[in-house]
Amino acid sequence: MTMIGLEIHCQLTNLNSKLFCSCKANYREFEINENICPVCMGLPGSLPKLNQEAVKKATIIAMALNCTTPEKIAFFRKNYFYPDSPKNFQITQLNIYGDTSVGGTGSVMVGDKKIRITRIQLEEDPGRLIYEGSSSKNQITLVDYNRAGTPLVEIVTEPDFETPKEVRDFLNILSDILANLGVADPSLEGAMRADANVSIEGGKKVEIKNIGSFHDLEKAAHFEITRQKSHHSRDIEIIQETRHWDDKRKITISSRSKEEELDYRYFLEGDIPWVKIDPEIQKKLQTEMPESISSKKQRYVSKYNIPAQVSDVLSSDKYYSDLFEEAHTESNAKEVANIITTELMGLVDTREKRKASKFTSTHLRDLADAIQSGKVSRNSSKNALHEILKSGKDLSTVISELDLGNVSDESELSGFITQVISEEPQAVEQAKSNPQTINYLVGKVMQKTKGKADPVMTRDMLKKQIGV
């Protein structure tokens, strides 16, 4: 049997400041070593100043993952020397001296399978190492401390995964949940990282580190299972070790570091007093929590009669569900959902595209209303959408500039219809005997109007003129 467990690190990217100082949590827009201060540089005499908002957000995550939440939390020092760690210790949390971490045991459903959470802890991200120089002889390591002290939530699971696919599904669900909570933007480069531990047939546990993306994590797990199975079948001993994922060769490599022998000498961080998170505070946080993905989905189905599959897609992506929530009205909800899931999704599927697009919920509402009222055909609406994404102009401007408005003027339309009737005598005769075939003529009118004819109106007028 294969057992895979995960340690997921998620930056709380939506916070203003770092975990223990006033530097920005969003370090990505700074020049190297510009987002630093005495505290996150660990300068002599500096002290950590706990970001209470980070504690709240981490607690919200623990609640959303159905974890137990203690009434008091504490921070500990994990002591180790590493160049990216300015104090040569990391302020983190643990549960070995009682449950003092923001989250205790919990669970997440992945389909019908329950994945157990071991614990959730709040900690600081280290700095970032940059390697320069070609050969190992003249290689130098530079450190950028802009990231040091960024609030990080570590989510540890039990080894409940049996296949890489389950891992992938879980990570997708988890990032959707975190995004939906508004605590993090998992699509940001490096915002979510994971280590995996893999064992087969009850054998030794192998830890895989340095996995850059979730896609690679699935691959790394797959590779590691195959490697271990091949060892197993040849009676080669699988040793307990840490292996690194080689991004280029797509294999795991023994890191030969004696990491498992490191003694972190954990002890209480005296500079940060215990933080009280009593039931009253927890209750308040519960009320501040955004609606969960599953509750959203249910609401879309029951209130707006949106198909379950569409609701699923809509609710699990915060970008789409936010758009939906802002754009929809009682009457256009289904149309809004339809535009998002059939048109928009293909156009703004990456973080970059979303950032570049000038599309707003107002555009979306206008577009749905225009389709419903026949002002623009579904066909033309696609062109309008493309244009809006690019230019951000409002819908009416786009319709008139691109001449996308439906031909719904009776006299204009009747001109096209007369033309089609005279050009297609055979089809007209057929339609008279079999009214189903009138769609062919509707299509011809559509061709002539470049898709702008109001289909319902066209059909009605055709029927009238032919006399069926």
Add this chain to the structure above:
Amino acid sequence: MNLNISALDYIQEVKTGNISAEDFIAKTIERIQSVDDKLHAFLSVNDDAINQARVIDKKIKSGEKVGDCFGMPISVKDNMCIKDSKTTCASKMLENFIAPYDATVISKLKQQDAIFVGKVNMDEFAMGLTTEFSAYGPSKNPWNMECVPGGSSGGSAVSVSALECVASLGSDTGGSVRNPASFCSTVGYKPTYGLISRYGLISYANSIEQIGPLTRTVKDTAFMLNLISGIDPNDNTTMDNKNEDYLSGIESGIEGKKIGIVKEMMGEGIDPAVLTATKDAIAKLEGLGAVCEEISFDMVKYSVAAYYTITATEAGSNLARYDNIRYGYDFPLEGYEFNSYISKARRNFGPEVTRRMIIGGFVPSAGHAGKYFLKALKVKSKLTKEVNDAFKKFDFLISPTVPILPFKLGEKIDDPVSLFLVDINTVTANLTGKPAISIPFANSNGLPIGIQLMADSMNDKSLLQAAYALEQTVSLPEVPI
């Protein structure tokens, strides 16, 4: 001009125009130049001090608002950050470290127009009791230059005692303010844990240490506390003292107060002169209407062992950052990888720091923590309970600050175990977070003896009242230098 003047008197004199800040600072600098060759209290002297005094004099003359210190010269232990000045912790590791920011106590005193005349000597990273472990050479006791001044805030005590400043800031992890205060005949104060911000104080054992003033009088200590205590957003362990005025009511006396005489702090090894002085102090307090009674603490005999275990553990972690990569001293990086570089660079720590680092790597390590570090924490919590219980009955606890007299330089430096016993009376206040004060009380053949009073947490104000009452019973000789 008389440099032997209290802070409050100095302020009065400047306020009334009897002396100018510039004259006083100039005289102080002269004094430092004439005596510090012998005493070695200072590691660096502020060469801008006279200019700063002129600015303050100008403010006074023009009727501008002047801060409460009126240019009073203060020395600062070299483990507190003053922006743009060297902060070495008396270590070669930080030989070239220039602090880019002010400690909270420093910015508070700057706002009150204090003048920092210089940074003063200490045991390296505050680890020691004699100031002999300074990487820049020991300080001498102004009462007898063959003797140690105590430590680790030795430079602070020497500079106040030898009239090289009016007051000083020290730090007290296990007695580091009170011990040199006692050896040099100054007042030394260790406040309730959390009363004074530690932001900008270079950590040694952060869970128990506090910054504390060393002054000539108890009133001066109360005055300093008024300026530097209180909650600080940059130090999460500070407490709100609601802007307490420690000077008001300081003369209230101790009539009817109950004082516990700690048996274990006057036991084996105590110097007869110290014992006599302590008994005399008790008699004086009784004469003022206090009720004194012996009390015994089971945990005190374990307190020094617990203290060294906890401080070594925290120091091992707090000093890990000194890898010389971001700041430190000149030692080029080329040709090394990280691990070999830091193990070379970190050899610049002195012998006592190294000793404690090694202990600090061992006592909390997996497989040993249960026997050492966790056991020490148990002692700490049991001791705290005992002391808390005692304060249900007593207002104060009394003992000598140090059971022995100042000893000769070099006499105990190679005998760390016997040196550690010098801590026995002072570490309890740190392990329990309680406020404690050392009051200059007697002089035995030219060597000072201090008396320690301890109070319950956040009772700093009443502790100062008791200390003031005792101080009024004392008459001591002038410093012989």
